[in-house]
Amino acid sequence: MKTNKKLLPIGHQHQTRRYALKFMTAIAVSAFGAIALNTAYAQSTSSSIVGKAPTDSTITVHSDKGLTRHGSPNSKGRYNLSALLPGTYLVSLEKDGKTLATVQGVPLFASRASEVDFACDNDQCTGSFNH
Template sequence: MKIIQDSKVDRQQKHGFRFASVLMSTFAIGAFGAMTFSAAHAQDTNSKIFGKAPTDGTVTVHSDTGITRHGTANGKGRYTLSSLRPGTYVVSLEKDGKTLASLPGVPLFVGVASEVDFACDNDQCTASLAR
């Protein structure tokens, strides 16, 4: 009778070890998948500023960290300045070396774009931050 009990214990131990092994493998695969998912999203560290502007002007952005970028509106009056780091920007509309309108304090966050629109009437231009 003692032999039967020892055999029964060995089967239970083997089953327990198998269960623990499968459980640990499942956790390891889940953790690896979570790290891969996080790493893919961690690469998205830039943002952009876009909006409407007159086609004959230049849109310039200056960040509080020293980044400066220039762009022009396309034929439909739309512009996009991409690959910008998070921070606070001053967005300006310039023509012939003269600043026509400027909007300070434009915030950029990782993966979140900001829209700044320029409107001009009779040489009077304004800038607005769309929400």
């Protein structure tokens, strides 16, 4: 019985396997790179509003896109409202359900924090945006 199958030299089969392995490695590295790029891009689109405020208060931010978030200062009077989308924000200092001070038009850019500080002297509270 005769077969018309051509036999390839052993070196050629080894070379073909090597190219196939390199090709599959390149595909895997490309896929991983695409996933890593998307993850890095997603992380770079949010930012924070940080600052100082009286420890017994609440900080509320309202974005021009309808987002509202609340946070409280820590024991040192520092607060950090993170994972906010870029836009323009109204930042309020509140205590016992009353708004004591507001800072309007706080811009927030991707991967950059904006600082808004509040201070209270007696019953008068003021806020300031630090560029």
